[in-house]
Amino acid sequence: MKNILVPTDFSAEAHHAFRAALQLARRTGGTVTLLHVLALPDQPRTANFSTFGGPVSGSELPNSYGIDRIFVIKLLEATHQRMQQLLAEAAELAPGVPVHDLTDQVSVDEAVLKVIERQQIDLVVLGTQHHDALERFFASSNTEQLVRLAPCPVLAVKQAPDLDAVHDILFASDFSAEADQAVQGLQQVRQLFPQARLHLLHVTDGNANQARQQIDSFISRHQLAPAEAVLMEASSVSGGIEDAARKLGAGLIVLPTHARSAFSRFFQGSIAEKVATQSTQPVLTFHL
Known part of the structure; x- marks a missing residue:
């Protein structure tokens, strides 16, 4: 389980999953890939960002975005900034673990399954919510769907992890x-x-x-x-x-x-x- 994927919406639950993945990667000598699925306006999906390698600059967005253009640019910038913060955290907590970031615009399930196939992922680590939490990215339905569909093992974590213990x-x-x-x-x-x-x-x-x-x-x-x-x-x-x-x-x-x-x-x-x-x-x- 060396090639680990962590879908993230930058929530506390996703952060628990990220830390768990770092702990496991330290044990296995593995790598961690962070995946964020962008919720963009309902516009054409051609060349609006790079699926592999992080968000592109606003100048590369197609003009078809019209009045949504500023929102999209701000969203891409915020996503890039949050990813950089997580990469910096990983460098401090697990300096020997390579961490990469990806973004995509398709559904969460589709994005995860695509990355699993393309990058030969060995393990997906998911953050899950408590029963009384508000419906967000890691609602139980998303977790259940990925447990059902992912061809590789899935680790679901709900609290701050201490896998070393x-x-x-x-x-x-x-x-x-x-x-x-x-x-x-x-x-x-x-x-x-x-x-x-x-x-x-x-x-x-x-x-x-x-x-x-x-x-x-x-x-x-x-x-x-x-x-x-x-x-x-x-x-x-x-x-x-x-x-x-x-x-x-x-x-x-x-x-x-x-x-x-x-x-x-x-x-x-x-x-x-x-x-x-x-x-x-x-x-x-x-x-x-």
Whole structure:
């Protein structure tokens, strides 16, 4: 997870994501790309800014902007200034981490997916809002959409991060046959946090003995020891995951997901999306 993308609207939530990305990039020797999606007037989108390399000067804007021209120029200037402030902050907090800035004008989802493909992004880090926050760029619908669509892992953070203090990782699964596909992603996480304790959670419907056997078999089959089996009985999988994370003091929740409904109910994308938007702990999701 060396090539990290951070979509930003310059909000506090986006700033949390930026700092989390810097912390991860320090660990991996990676790079960080900041992406801002401009909300420009409904005008032709030809050559109004550079998608890769930051905003262009106002003189390069087409004359078709008319009365909106001054607004657009000011918006580009403000965006450039804010990006420069973040680059300066990165140079101070993580001087060895290369950070690049990009802008785009398409929808957030489209812009993120385009950058993932073009720049071979390994990880997207998103800032998410608390439940009572006003609707803005990082509304839950945007987070859910990106968790569902992004081909690479997505890390959702809600609070100021301290990933260097992650001592407990919670990996939630039902440990059915398709869970074996998640092992590679789980091992990558353990490499990032080699000192952290690994907890394997099964949210049960009451059959605790069978659930524990499935976890023990999973640990043995993939040589994951030392790891702790955790059983949580709950009416919903997402609620059980959040409760277990709080009780364990988990610094990171890891969730595999699969968009196709043919897989077990745990791996349906809706669960990962719900936890990613609701949990106060950082949540890392990846597709099987």
